[in-house]
Amino acid sequence: MVTRQVEITSAAETTEGQLVQANRTLEEIKDVSDDQVQADSVEEKVDILNNVEEELVGLRASQKLLAELLLKVQEGAVAKAVAKAVAKAVAEKQTGSTTVTFGAQNSGFQAGVINGPISGLTFGGK
Amino acid sequence: MTDPLSVAASIVGITVPALHGLRLLLDDLQKISDAPEIVIRLKEEVHSVDSALTSLQHVKNEEWESLGKTVADESKTTINTCVRACEKFRNDLQRWAKHSDEGKLSWQDRANVRFFKQGRIKTMSEQLQNCKLTINAVVSIGTL
Numbered sequence: 001m002v003t004r005q006v007e008i009t010s011a012a013e014t015t016e017g018q019l020v021q022a023n024r025t026l027e028e029i030k031d032v033s034d035d036q037v038q039a040d041s042v043e044e045k046v047d048i049l050n051n052v053e054e055e056l057v058g059l060r061a062s063q064k065l066l067a068e069l070l071l072k073v074q075e076g077a078v079a080k081a082v083a084k085a086v087a088k089a090v091a092e093k094q095t096g097s098t099t100v101t102f103g104a105q106n107s108g109f110q111a112g113v114i115n116g117p118i119s120g121l122t123f124g125g126k
Numbered sequence: 127m128t129d130p131l132s133v134a135a136s137i138v139g140i141t142v143p144a145l146h147g148l149r150l151l152l153d154d155l156q157k158i159s160d161a162p163e164i165v166i167r168l169k170e171e172v173h174s175v176d177s178a179l180t181s182l183q184h185v186k187n188e189e190w191e192s193l194g195k196t197v198a199d200e201s202k203t204t205i206n207t208c209v210r211a212c213e214k215f216r217n218d219l220q221r222w223a224k225h226s227d228e229g230k231l232s233w234q235d236r237a238n239v240r241f242f243k244q245g246r247i248k249t250m251s252e253q254l255q256n257c258k259l260t261i262n263a264v265v266s267i268g269t270l
Contacts, residue, residue, distance in 0.1 A: 058207035
């Protein structure tokens with residue numbers, strides 16, 4: 001699950017980098033005046049502008065999609081952790097296997113899993 | 127509620143022509159006998175997107191349902207953008223090829239691959255890379 005999160009995060013970072021680069025390219029091409037390019041290249045310049053704009057559409061869709069996927073993976077990770085904790089608690093309750101270790105120097109009251117109220121305890125003096 | 131069957135069917139419905147478009151582009155690129163490095167890398171990207179889309183076709187109905195509508199919609203946008211990019215790039219290749227002997231793009235004008243042409247190929251390569259990354263992420267999470 002963590003590997004998948006890293007995978008998606010890495011893809012999102014690459015997409016973000018491409019978005020920055022595409023925006024920069026767009027600005028660079030816009031900055032080239034038509035006077036600077038040869039007559040037959042003006043059409044190419046317009047084409048490139050359209051292509052970069054199209055690329056930006058795809059990149060934004062990817063960005064949205066990857067964010068959604070990351071959310072799904074994170075939700076899945078949380079659900080898995082909760083399910084694991086619940087399963088552990090249920091198993092412990094069923095087997096009565098809770099272990100409470102009381103050291104030689106401890107004193108007082110120590111409990112493992114408590115499923116109801118505690119009352120009627122009486123402590124004598126040491 | 128979204129019909130999961132229609133989502134899977136609609137994804138396959140756009141994946142099939144997308145794969146066709148990619149293969150046509152690959153055919154055109156393979157015709158360039160002395161292609162420069164930038165074109166060779168582009169061919170590799172086309173192959174990668176082809177594999178990613180083929181994997182996407184195997185995402186099952188229930189998996190699309192758990193991925194949700196946003197993921198399905200944005201997957202379609204990503205594929206459609208990729209298809210349009212491939213079509214436009216093929217047109218550009220054919221236009222460039224007109225300047226070569228016998229209508230074949232031999233890349234004899236390697237020195238003439240100027241700013242715009244290089245930028246065009248780079249943009250195409252990035253679009254394919256983005257498509258591959260995104261689709262692979264969908265497949266990876268969808269088939270968890």
